[in-house]
Amino acid sequence: MKYLIFDAGPLINFSMNGLLDSFEKLKQTFKGEFLITKEVKKEIIDHPKTVKRFELGAIRLEQLYNKGVFRLADINQEEVDELRRLRDNFLQKANSMFKTKKREVHLLDKGECAALALSTILKRKNNEDIPLVIDERTTRILCENPKNLKKLMEKKLHTSIKANTSSYDLFKGFKIIRSTELAYMIHKKGLFKLDHPKAFEAIVYGLKFKGCSISEKEVQALSRM
Amino acid sequence: MEEQKHILDTLKQVRDAVQSKDYIKIKQLSNKFVHHCSIQQDADIISVAVIIYSLSKMLEREDYKKEKNWKQFYNDYLRTIKNMVIALENNNHEKFHNEIKLNRKLLSKLSGNLKENMKDVFNRAKINKASRIYEHGISMEKTAKILGITLWELAEYSGRTGVGNVNLGVTMQLDDRIKLAEEIFR
Numbered sequence: 001m002k003y004l005i006f007d008a009g010p011l012i013n014f015s016m017n018g019l020l021d022s023f024e025k026l027k028q029t030f031k032g033e034f035l036i037t038k039e040v041k042k043e044i045i046d047h048p049k050t051v052k053r054f055e056l057g058a059i060r061l062e063q064l065y066n067k068g069v070f071r072l073a074d075i076n077q078e079e080v081d082e083l084r085r086l087r088d089n090f091l092q093k094a095n096s097m098f099k100t101k102k103r104e105v106h107l108l109d110k111g112e113c114a115a116l117a118l119s120t121i122l123k124r125k126n127n128e129d130i131p132l133v134i135d136e137r138t139t140r141i142l143c144e145n146p147k148n149l150k151k152l153m154e155k156k157l158h159t160s161i162k163a164n165t166s167s168y169d170l171f172k173g174f175k176i177i178r179s180t181e182l183a184y185m186i187h188k189k190g191l192f193k194l195d196h197p198k199a200f201e202a203i204v205y206g207l208k209f210k211g212c213s214i215s216e217k218e219v220q221a222l223s224r225m
Numbered sequence: 226m227e228e229q230k231h232i233l234d235t236l237k238q239v240r241d242a243v244q245s246k247d248y249i250k251i252k253q254l255s256n257k258f259v260h261h262c263s264i265q266q267d268a269d270i271i272s273v274a275v276i277i278y279s280l281s282k283m284l285e286r287e288d289y290k291k292e293k294n295w296k297q298f299y300n301d302y303l304r305t306i307k308n309m310v311i312a313l314e315n316n317n318h319e320k321f322h323n324e325i326k327l328n329r330k331l332l333s334k335l336s337g338n339l340k341e342n343m344k345d346v347f348n349r350a351k352i353n354k355a356s357r358i359y360e361h362g363i364s365m366e367k368t369a370k371i372l373g374i375t376l377w378e379l380a381e382y383s384g385r386t387g388v389g390n391v392n393l394g395v396t397m398q399l400d401d402r403i404k405l406a407e408e409i410f411r
Contacts, residue, residue: 002257004409009365010374016381030410043376054377100264109366131409135380136365137394144396152393153362158262181406189410211365211380213389218399225403 002032003122006070007115008043009135009211010179011036014059015044017206019183020064025191026182027069034070037083037118039111041065041072073118086117093167094142098150100159107149112139119174131175133182137213143174179207180214180222231261231311233272239277240306243284252281259354263361266371271354272325275372276306278350283343292339301331348374356383 014023027034036044045065048058064067064070073085090113095106116139122130134140141149146168153157154161186192187200194203201223214222235254242250255278261270280302289295305328312320332343355372356379359365369379388394 009380012377012380016377026410048375051375051377054375057377097378101263105264105363106266106367108364109360109370111366113363131405137388138359138361138364138367141362141394141396148393148396149362152391155393157263157308158231159260159264175405175409177402177406177409181402184403185406185410197340208389209384211384213394215392215395216389218395221399222403 001126002030003035003073003126003130004030005035005037005073005115005122005130005132006034006040006120007132007134007136008040009112010133010182011040011044011061011070012057013179013207013212014182015061015212017203017209019059019186019203019206020188021193022191023182024064024067026186026189027042029189029191035073035118035122036065036070037111037114039114043111049162067123073122075103075118075121080123083114083117083121086120087114090170091169097142097146097164097167099155099162099164100157105153105157105161107138107209112136115139116143116171116174125157129173129175131177133179134176135179135207140178140213143171143176146171148173160221178214179212180219181205183207184222184225185200228261228265228270229313229316232270233310235277236273236306236310239280240303240310243280243303243306246284247373248284250280250283251277254393255281256357257355260359262354262371263358266363269322269325271371272329273309274354275347275350276325277351279343279346280306280347282350289339289342291377292337292342294335294339298331298339299333302328305331307355331385338392352378352382356386356388359383360386360388 044059045062081109087110091108091110094108094113096104098105119130119132138149150161150163158184183203192203204219204222208219209213229398235258238254239251255274258274258277262274283289305324308324312324332340335343351372351374355368355374358371359368359379365376365379369376
């Protein structure tokens, strides 16, 4: 069985951009399951349903959740316990990785770490990489190039950062795409309803402006593909 | 101790900037304060950043000043800031914390348009500070939690900033990421 794990950002992004229909169609072409963690469900459905401004978006996502377009990972109690343990380990390691003169800078929260933990468990179970869809920048840089995150923080915080490089390896090897690459796949498969020469570019910009961390250059290049 | 001194210095500068009506300086002070928020992630420090930024936004707008209870609200608001300065000068952390709480409570005393407008100012200030902290390298979820806002609000706001355009954020060639997406959906 193939799996694709979603962080909260991409699902929020597709909902805010009114792209959930095409997201559902994309799922039909995927020979596997779209998964979320409990933490992500809380961020995309349970909590925003109580906020008037985001209630509609959350209801739309809930509908897809109820239809099984994406669902919670089907793991047994032993694996749930392991997920918690791994999540807390990712959390502890990420949040002690970078230190200013005085204190450790806390980088990640439970949701992001639970997604990494779920990918780790399913990778071991299935003996293959379990990719993730993540729009926010920090988790992605931490996994793909933690040195860049250190540089970025030093530049922004105007202070030197000491890195615990021994933790870098724990975050290595995760396969990450963003909502923009998902949109590319939807576009390539002809699943977007919009029929306009600029539609795909507009969609990519829409995703960028709702939180997908993608540079202007990348948007331009992606739009030409 | 050094942190306390920094908060004190910033609040003193805010107090002086209010007197000299230098509203741009107030906003700048709030933005500089974000470095501290990103590192400390302490509720009181973050509240101070929101209080300062909100003040700069209130002062930018003339129409608030026509509202009936504005003067009282504004004077009380400034009084809490002055009291925060006094509390820190006296190393009285409990009083400092209480003044932050009092500042937050000022909103509940308002009614009508002013209440709605001020609520909006505070909420926007929180989202602005969250977006800045996210720019500093803290994850979106962590930042949203620190500021007590939803991921939806933060994603919407931060998407309009230049956070995605920072070169250090490009950690894989686009072609390679597209190949990865194609492999996933093969």
